Amino acid sequence: MRVTLSDVAREAGVSVVTVSRVINDTYPEKVSEKTRQKVLETVARMNYKPNVMARGLQKGRTFLIGVAIVRVADSFFGEILQGIHDAAAAADLGVLLGTRRLDIGKDESALRELQSRGVEGIIYYGTTQDPQTAKYLVAEGLPLVQLCNSHTKLDAPYVVVDHFRGAYQATEYLLTLGHKRIAHIGAYQERDPQGLMRLAGYRAALQDHGIEVDESLVVPGGWTWESGYRAMHQLYRQCQGKVTAIFASSDFEAVGAMRACQEMGIKVPDDIALIGFDDLPFSAWLDIPLTTVAQPKEAMGQAAVKSLIDLIEGRSTPNVMFEPELIVRRSCGGKSPSQKSEVGNLLST
Amino acid sequence: MRVTLSDVAREAGVSVVTVSRVINDTYPEKVSEKTRQKVLETVARMNYKPNVMARGLQKGRTFLIGVAIVRVADSFFGEILQGIHDAAAAADLGVLLGTRRLDIGKDESALRELQSRGVEGIIYYGTTQDPQTAKYLVAEGLPLVQLCNSHTKLDAPYVVVDHFRGAYQATEYLLTLGHKRIAHIGAYQERDPQGLMRLAGYRAALQDHGIEVDESLVVPGGWTWESGYRAMHQLYRQCQGKVTAIFASSDFEAVGAMRACQEMGIKVPDDIALIGFDDLPFSAWLDIPLTTVAQPKEAMGQAAVKSLIDLIEGRSTPNVMFEPELIVRRSCGGKSPSQKSEVGNLLST
DNA sequence: GTGAAAGCGCTAACAT
DNA sequence: ATGTTAGCGCTTTCAC
Numbered sequence: 226m227r228v229t230l231s232d233v234a235r236e237a238g239v240s241v242v243t244v245s246r247v248i249n250d251t252y253p254e255k256v257s258e259k260t261r262q263k264v265l266e267t268v269a270r271m272n273y274k275p276n277v278m279a280r281g282l283q284k285g286r287t288f289l290i291g292v293a294i295v296r297v298a299d300s301f302f303g304e305i306l307q308g309i310h311d312a313a314a315a316a317d318l319g320v321l322l323g324t325r326r327l328d329i330g331k332d333e334s335a336l337r338e339l340q341s342r343g344v345e346g347i348i349y350y351g352t353t354q355d356p357q358t359a360k361y362l363v364a365e366g367l368p369l370v371q372l373c374n375s376h377t378k379l380d381a382p383y384v385v386v387d388h389f390r391g392a393y394q395a396t397e398y399l400l401t402l403g404h405k406r407i408a409h410i411g412a413y414q415e416r417d418p419q420g421l422m423r424l425a426g427y428r429a430a431l432q433d434h435g436i437e438v439d440e441s442l443v444v445p446g447g448w449t450w451e452s453g454y455r456a457m458h459q460l461y462r463q464c465q466g467k468v469t470a471i472f473a474s475s476d477f478e479a480v481g482a483m484r485a486c487q488e489m490g491i492k493v494p495d496d497i498a499l500i501g502f503d504d505l506p507f508s509a510w511l512d513i514p515l516t517t518v519a520q521p522k523e524a525m526g527q528a529a530v531k532s533l534i535d536l537i538e539g540r541s542t543p544n545v546m547f548e549p550e551l552i553v554r555r556s557c558g559g560k561s562p563s564q565k566s567e568v569g570n571l572l573s574t
Numbered sequence: 575m576r577v578t579l580s581d582v583a584r585e586a587g588v589s590v591v592t593v594s595r596v597i598n599d600t601y602p603e604k605v606s607e608k609t610r611q612k613v614l615e616t617v618a619r620m621n622y623k624p625n626v627m628a629r630g631l632q633k634g635r636t637f638l639i640g641v642a643i644v645r646v647a648d649s650f651f652g653e654i655l656q657g658i659h660d661a662a663a664a665a666d667l668g669v670l671l672g673t674r675r676l677d678i679g680k681d682e683s684a685l686r687e688l689q690s691r692g693v694e695g696i697i698y699y700g701t702t703q704d705p706q707t708a709k710y711l712v713a714e715g716l717p718l719v720q721l722c723n724s725h726t727k728l729d730a731p732y733v734v735v736d737h738f739r740g741a742y743q744a745t746e747y748l749l750t751l752g753h754k755r756i757a758h759i760g761a762y763q764e765r766d767p768q769g770l771m772r773l774a775g776y777r778a779a780l781q782d783h784g785i786e787v788d789e790s791l792v793v794p795g796g797w798t799w800e801s802g803y804r805a806m807h808q809l810y811r812q813c814q815g816k817v818t819a820i821f822a823s824s825d826f827e828a829v830g831a832m833r834a835c836q837e838m839g840i841k842v843p844d845d846i847a848l849i850g851f852d853d854l855p856f857s858a859w860l861d862i863p864l865t866t867v868a869q870p871k872e873a874m875g876q877a878a879v880k881s882l883i884d885l886i887e888g889r890s891t892p893n894v895m896f897e898p899e900l901i902v903r904r905s906c907g908g909k910s911p912s913q914k915s916e917v918g919n920l921l922s923t
Numbered sequence: 924g925t926g927a928a929a930g931c932g933c934t935a936a937c938a939t
Numbered sequence: 940a941t942g943t944t945a946g947c948g949c950t951t952t953c954a955c
Contacts, residue, residue, distance in 0.1 A: 279948035281627040322669040343626040628932035
């Protein structure tokens with residue numbers, strides 16, 4: 226039914242090999258111009274499309290990479306995916322979608338599924354609590370790069386924003402605004418490196434400015450609106466009035482907290498300054514636009530593909546850490562002079 | 575390097591066919607229990623993984639479907655993708671990602687790319703202005719279903735929410751609240767069926783309630799925050815004070831409009847009632863939570879896959895239209911009695 | 924410059 | 940109940 230190489234060959238009066246050569250441009254000048262033209266014409270006329278399966282089988286490749294995503298419901302990964310897709314397409318790689326669901330403990334299935342579909346490598350995106358399956362795949366030799374997270378127990382290169390630095394910048398910004406009692410709402414569960422790094426950045430900034438960390442001002446979050454909302458209520462109960470600023474480890478948490486403030490009659494930014502992390506699309510459109518730390522999402526997606534290709538082709542690849550960018554909006558009050566750092570700037574470690 | 579069928583066969587002391595039979599469970603009872611066990615054991619021990627390419631080549635299938643997405647940057651498609659992925663996985667189909675960029679006029683490339691990767695069918699998701707390439711693929715016989723849109727020029731089944739009905743419900747809700755001067759911010763460009771349907775629903779509701787449509791109250795949007803923001807300003811200039819309510823054709827536009835109102839000192843919902851469409855994740859978390867019309871996104875993704883599989887397997891499939899659900903929150907003021915309709919309810923046309 | 928032969932890993936059809 | 944043969948559509952030697 227579908228046109229094959231030999232159909233074209235027969236029609237053009239040449240052998241399959243010749244057609245193959247023309248199509249793939251193997252031996253650039255070892256095919257006569259006349260033959261090449263004839264073949265090309267026939268290919269076009271017959272609307273020939275190479276069979277990926279056959280080519281793949283012969284080459285021992287699938288030309289597919291997988292992206293295992295967690296928390297698809299957030300608005301973060303759209304840009305990431307765009308970056309991944311574009312970079313992959315440029316390398317003639319297809320992107321197979323896998324969705325992980327932390328909540329259902331289905332973490333594993335997506336990875337296994339991708340593997341069994343023969344992907345040449347996997348981009349392991351998002352929060353990770355238990356990289357057990359990923360570890361196993363890596364041990365089996367499947368190229369894998371972590372995106373937006375860096376689990377120490379996982380022997381795979383990562384592409385991340387500098388969580389520590391971003392948190393440090395955010396906290397320092399609040400300090401320069403004159404705040405002393407700065408709380409942190411964070412997903413600092415023991416096994417989430419990402420949240421841990423942000424917490425560390427927060428701590429370091431305070432200490433560097435001679436302020437002792439008050440552990441009662443550090444409340445657990447969980448990357449969601451709800452968690453930020455709850456955390457804010459808890460914070461209010463525990464230390465009403467003492468806190469003048471909050472650094473939330475994600476925009477989700479920040480927005481949840483903002484909502485809680487509004488309900489409790491606490492004015493942002495007048496009564497309390499609020500800063501988030503991630504720069505999600507909606508953060509700029511809130512009634513009180515959120516000051517936050519941005520990640521170069523699309524570039525990070527592209528970088529992950531680049532690293533993965535290195536791995537696939539047998540090269541080692543460095544970890545990549547992108548520079549975060551502080552985005553000053555209104556949720557912390559008065560405009561700051563020039564806290565903008567450069568975006569897209571990247572450091573290799 | 576990788577373990578193949580014949581490796582397993584040799585190791586287990588049987589022929590390749592036998593191994594194949596055990597693995598695929600062809601001829602359920604035509605393999606002796608003893609042999610089956612031996613094979614299974616060997617397969618496990620050698621960690622054999624079937625080669626998708628070889629199987630695909632032989633079967634003449636790729637076991638892949640493509641999803642061509644537009645506007646990946648929005649937070650809408652996360653849930654859609656989840657639905658698509660889950661339904662596809664259940665049917666043992668992989669999901670290949672394609673991203674279309676309307677802005678760059680790159681609409682075509684993703685579709686072509688998916689086709690050349692041999693997908694068995696395509697889910698064509700999102701706003702469509704010019705379905706030319708899609709039309710071409712359909713003409714070539716590639717199964718394709720439209721998701722979240724229904725372009726009349728495209729001879730392919732669709733899965734959508736009932737845009738007309740949703741818009742009608744939204745407008746009617748405003749009417750029951752006592753509003754007479756209701757504006758519409760909508761993406762009613764001539765070639766976007768989705769926006770057109772919503773506009774039609776708006777018009778019908780007004781007319782059914784004996785209110786003549788004032789065309790000056792219908793301002794063009796564009797599915798984005800910015801467009802809603804601009805539209806609101808335009809509306810204010812044109813008919814300051816005359817309008818008491820606005821139905822925006824998307825939550826993005828509604829939020830943009832809300833922001834504009836805030837800047838102009840117009841209070842939502844006191845001075846003006848505002849209702850959106852889509853129920854994006856953040857809409858519930860705004861300072862003034864947005865009343866809106868929800869779509870059963872995950873279910874729609876699943877339905878699209880189901881329809882696509884029908885097509886792939888040579889069956890015809892009906893269009894599917896999901897029932898929208900009015901979500902009453904605070905942006906229109908006073909709580910309504912019980913405007914909640916059922917969700918997940920679907921009508922086939 | 925071009926073609927013939929072989930084989931990638933698998934399954935379907937036909938033996939035995 | 941198991942094996943043999945053939946071939947999916949392509950690319951890669953190697954020969955002419």
